[in-house]
Amino acid sequence: MPKNSKVTQREHSNEAVTESVADLLALEHPMDYKSSQMSMGLSPGATAPGKGLLPSPDGDAEDGRPSWNNKLEYILAQVGFSVGLGNVWRFPYLCQKNGGGAYLVPYFILLILIGIPLFFLELAVGQRIRRGSIGVWNYVYPQLGGIGVSSLMVCGFVGLYYNVIIGWSIFYFFQSFQSPLPWAECPLRRNGSQAMMEPECEKSSATTYFWYRQTLNITSSIDDTGGLNWRMTLSLLGAWIIVCLAVVKGIQSSGKVMYFSSLFPYVVLLCFLVRGLLLKGAVDGIIHMFTPKLEKMLEPQVWREAATQVFFALGLGFGGVIAFSSYNKRDNNCHFDAALVSIINFITSILATLVVFAVLGFKANVMNEKCVVENGEKILGYLNTGVLSQALIPPHINFSHLSSKDYTEMYGVIETVREAGFPQLGLDACLLEDELNKAVQGTGLAFIAFTEAMTHFPASPFWSVMFFFMLINLGLGSMIGTMTGITTPILDAFKIRKEILCVVCCIIAFFLGLLFVQRSGNYFVTMFDDYSAGLPLTVVVILENISVAWIYGTERFMQDLEDMLGFRPYSFYFYMWKYVSPAILVVLIVATVIEMAVSPAGYNAWVEAEGSEHFMNYPPWALAMAYALIVAAMLPLPIVFIARRFNLLSDGSNKLSVSYRKGMMKDISNLEDQDEQRFILGKNPSEAPSPSPAHRAYLGSGGAQEMTNTNYGTSTKTGYQNIGSPESEL
Numbered sequence: 001m002p003k004n005s006k007v008t009q010r011e012h013s014n015e016a017v018t019e020s021v022a023d024l025l026a027l028e029h030p031m032d033y034k035s036s037q038m039s040m041g042l043s044p045g046a047t048a049p050g051k052g053l054l055p056s057p058d059g060d061a062e063d064g065r066p067s068w069n070n071k072l073e074y075i076l077a078q079v080g081f082s083v084g085l086g087n088v089w090r091f092p093y094l095c096q097k098n099g100g101g102a103y104l105v106p107y108f109i110l111l112i113l114i115g116i117p118l119f120f121l122e123l124a125v126g127q128r129i130r131r132g133s134i135g136v137w138n139y140v141y142p143q144l145g146g147i148g149v150s151s152l153m154v155c156g157f158v159g160l161y162y163n164v165i166i167g168w169s170i171f172y173f174f175q176s177f178q179s180p181l182p183w184a185e186c187p188l189r190r191n192g193s194q195a196m197m198e199p200e201c202e203k204s205s206a207t208t209y210f211w212y213r214q215t216l217n218i219t220s221s222i223d224d225t226g227g228l229n230w231r232m233t234l235s236l237l238g239a240w241i242i243v244c245l246a247v248v249k250g251i252q253s254s255g256k257v258m259y260f261s262s263l264f265p266y267v268v269l270l271c272f273l274v275r276g277l278l279l280k281g282a283v284d285g286i287i288h289m290f291t292p293k294l295e296k297m298l299e300p301q302v303w304r305e306a307a308t309q310v311f312f313a314l315g316l317g318f319g320g321v322i323a324f325s326s327y328n329k330r331d332n333n334c335h336f337d338a339a340l341v342s343i344i345n346f347i348t349s350i351l352a353t354l355v356v357f358a359v360l361g362f363k364a365n366v367m368n369e370k371c372v373v374e375n376g377e378k379i380l381g382y383l384n385t386g387v388l389s390q391a392l393i394p395p396h397i398n399f400s401h402l403s404s405k406d407y408t409e410m411y412g413v414i415e416t417v418r419e420a421g422f423p424q425l426g427l428d429a430c431l432l433e434d435e436l437n438k439a440v441q442g443t444g445l446a447f448i449a450f451t452e453a454m455t456h457f458p459a460s461p462f463w464s465v466m467f468f469f470m471l472i473n474l475g476l477g478s479m480i481g482t483m484t485g486i487t488t489p490i491l492d493a494f495k496i497r498k499e500i501l502c503v504v505c506c507i508i509a510f511f512l513g514l515l516f517v518q519r520s521g522n523y524f525v526t527m528f529d530d531y532s533a534g535l536p537l538t539v540v541v542i543l544e545n546i547s548v549a550w551i552y553g554t555e556r557f558m559q560d561l562e563d564m565l566g567f568r569p570y571s572f573y574f575y576m577w578k579y580v581s582p583a584i585l586v587v588l589i590v591a592t593v594i595e596m597a598v599s600p601a602g603y604n605a606w607v608e609a610e611g612s613e614h615f616m617n618y619p620p621w622a623l624a625m626a627y628a629l630i631v632a633a634m635l636p637l638p639i640v641f642i643a644r645r646f647n648l649l650s651d652g653s654n655k656l657s658v659s660y661r662k663g664m665m666k667d668i669s670n671l672e673d674q675d676e677q678r679f680i681l682g683k684n685p686s687e688a689p690s691p692s693p694a695h696r697a698y699l700g701s702g703g704a705q706e707m708t709n710t711n712y713g714t715s716t717k718t719g720y721q722n723i724g725s726p727e728s729e730l
Contacts, residue, residue: 065130066251067327073255074332077324078341080262080477082315083348085165088474089445091313091349092289092356094305096437099296100289104350106297106306111346114584115310117576118541120338120569121548122316124557126325127334128564132489133319136326141547146640148489150540151319153633155485157532158318160509161525162482163243164516165443166475167235169468171215172447176464183210184455203611207452212606215447219520221605222622226519233517237510244506246476247483250498251327254480261473261480268470269351275463276358281432285361286354288436304591307584308534313345315478317537317544319485326488335561335569356450363453364435368404371430376402378427379410387425392417404430443522446471526603527618531626535592536633542585543637549577601626 068074095103129136134148175182186201186209201209212218219226246257276282296302315321325334380399382388392413397406407430415422450467457463487501516524548557554577562568601623604613618626643649 065327067329068251069255071332073251073258074324074328075337075340076258076262077251077255077481078321078337079344080258081320081324081481082313082341082345083262083265083474084478085162085446085471085474086309086313087345087349088352088356088471089442091309092353093442093445094309095353096289096357098299098302098305099293100291102292102294102297103302103306106303107310108346110303110307110310110584111342113576114307114581115314115316116338116342117573117581118316118545119314119321119342120335120573121544121577122321123325123334123338124561124564125548126322127328127330127332128560130326130330132326132492133322133485134489135492136322137544137547141551143641143644144543144547144551144637145644146636146638147540147543147547148319149636149640150536150633151317151322152486152489153636154533154536154540155318155320155482156509157528157629157633159479159482159486160513161516161528161532162475163239163479163509164232164236164513164521164525166242166472166479167232167239167517168215168443168447169471169475170238171231171235172451173465173468173472176461176468179461181455181460181464182214183207183451184460200608200611205448205452207448207455208611211443211447211451213608216522217519218522218606220607221616222520222523222603223619224520228514229517229519229521232521233514236513236517240506240510240513242472242476243479243483244502246480247487248499248502250487251324251484254484257480258477261477264473265470266348266351268466269348269355271466272355272463273351273358275457276355276362279358279362279457281361281363281365282358283361284432285357285359285364285436288361288433289353289357300591304588304595307588308592311538311541311588312533313349314342315481317540318482319489320481323484323488324481330564331566333565335565356445359450359453361436363449363456364432366453366456367435368430368432371428372402372404372407375411375427375430376407378425379414382425388414388418404432523603523605527622527626528629532629532633535589535596535630538585538589538592539634539637542582542589545577545582545585549582554578 068077095101097103125136125140129139131139132148133151134145137147138145183206186197186206188195189198190196198209200213204212216232217226217229245253246261247254311317325337328334376399379388379393383390383393392410394406394409394413397410411427411429414425414427418425451464454460454463454467483502483505486505487498490496490501491498515521516528518524548554554574557577558568558574600615600617602615602617605616606612607614640649
């Protein structure tokens with residue numbers, strides 16, 4: 001306590017106390033450190049004894065930080081960020097690839113073991129410290145402050161190419177206002193008086209041709225840039241204008257946008273599900289989807305892919321989760337939020353899977369019927385030319401109304417009788433199972449397979465408009481979270497107007513994003529998707545886990561949560577954070593590195609002459625660029641660690657914001673008033689509880705100057721950052 005404080009002056013003064021004892025006793029209330037202003041568990045509207053010892057109901061607003069207008073707005077923001085394009089085009093693919101319904105078992109187990117605990121951890125530290133990703137990890141453990149910088153770097157890389165996908169969706173959205181849809185049929189090429197089908201389209205399909213040639217106008221390799229695609233450039237510009245308008249006012253603007261962008265996709269998915277279930281073959285797709293292949297559960301690859309999907313589905317490590325939660329009140333029940341958002345995310349993935357396979361089941365039936373008709377005509381031609389005998393055809397078969405069952409029976413008879421010469425006939429089996437097993441994901445699912453299925457819908461332009469508008473909103477919700485993960489740490493560190501920062505970031509991102517709207521841009525999207533986020537984010541999250549559970553201390557963190565929430569979280573979280581989650585993340589990192597080392601580094605190049613994709617290895621310069629993305633994202637981790645280890649970089653404690661310092665000085669004054677009141681009431685110093693438990697001292701290294709407080713008969717060492725600050729408990 002400073003020597004010139006009011007309490008010290010009173011202790012050395014012989015003046016009589018003249019205040020009315022009755023008046024003082026009327027102000028006295030039982031003291032509890034859980035409700036003191038050093039605690040994070042203060043409930044709104046709480047009052048304190050004497051001269052305002054506790055923050056006012058608007059305490060969170062007084063530190064100058066914006067806050068959510070209501071809880072629903074915040075939940076929708078977190079749901080919009082976590083539920084993205086991956087739920088629609090990645091989860092169904094993994095489900096089909098890894099055993100159908102059996103894949104849900106490892107996914108759900110890993111959601112419980114690493115998904116919800118780590119999501120809860122990020123929500124809690126963001127809400128308590130009320131800073132973006134950089135500020136949070138600077139105060140938890142300054143030497144690992146590079147975690148926040150790496151998160152920001154990854155957000156930047158992902159945002160660059162993710163918005164390109166929104167641009168593609170915008171292009172398809174406006175192209176959908178036509179009947180028939182422009183990708184419903186192959187275009188014709190006129191040669192004088194003759195009209196012939198475009199050869200590239202004839203060798204592939206109408207939707208595939210529209211995607212690769214008319215949308216991307218793609219080159220045959222990553223080496224051939226081909227110049228800018230002006231239509232995709234305009235679409236990208238439109239996407240960045242939409243994102244900029246959504247985030248320009250911070251959570252005040254993005255929160256309002258989330259009411260629509262988070263809820264509208266569910267309306268579309270439910271409409272598609274109802275419509276899909278009414279289509280022929282939809283049930284076949286859903287049954288195929290959820291028929292469990294239990295033997296798949298024994299394969300390590302299935303568990304690795306399930307862990308990776310859980311990891312990215314919740315947006316862990318991006319900084320968006322921390323940024324959103326930092327605008328919460330400190331007594332918000334983030335434990336409930338973590339469970340709610342995780343369950344909503346899981347249910348959304350199941351809903352999207354039902355929709356996708358109901359539609360793909362319909363498409364498989366259409367393609368199977370087409371196959372039956374084409375091969376039935378072949379067989380009829382062989383019968384007319386005498387290649388096949390009429391005796392091979394069962395008498396009940398009618399070629400004018402040939403069903404899949406009849407064709408399968410006829411195919412089996414011909415294959416048995418003409419065993420030697422059967423391959424020369426060129427007949428296909430036309431099995432529905434083969435069509436359903438054609439796994440597609442990513443852009444192949446959204447812009448080719450699903451788009452082709454919609455061409456067979458009645459009123460197909462309407463459904464196409466709805467589908468691509470849904471993709472735009474799914475992408476927008478994720479982009480708002482990504483941009484918040486970038487701007488919030490910068491706004492915390494520097495005094496910049498958020499409007500100017502958002503506009504500048506979007507302009508820079510647009511010009512950097514021109515890399516992806518070249519004719520070869522799709523290959524760079526694949527590169528960034530494969531290399532810029534996977535390994536760096538996994539490393540970021542395991543360091544987040546270690547810094548809280550092992551450096552700060554799991555027991556201390558649990559105590560902080562009890563103070564903040566008003567109840568102690570289940571012991572389950574203690575063991576998950578301390579042992580299980582780090583172990584699983586280590587295994588995931590090792591598996592990812594092995595996968596990168598074993599799998600050839602390359603991309604699927606479109607070969608125009610063949611109308612198909614072929615895998616190609618990255619040239620040396622592209623491979624160097626891919627690995628440079630990983631290095632650039634992870635480089636802040638060792639740089640910040642070394643710089644702070646050898647005191648080359650401040651831990652940021654001397655660069656507190658104005659509102660932070662104001663709150664700290666106000667709380668020191670309140671502590672002195674509290675001491676003064678206790679002295680007047682005649683309490684022995686040793687009887688007064690410490691305003692902050694001794695076991696919650698700041699554990700940061702190097703940067704925190706210690707001070708000893710003995711005014712209450714107990715010696716507690718606290719870092720000077722801790723007094724009355726939002727970061728005081730971490």
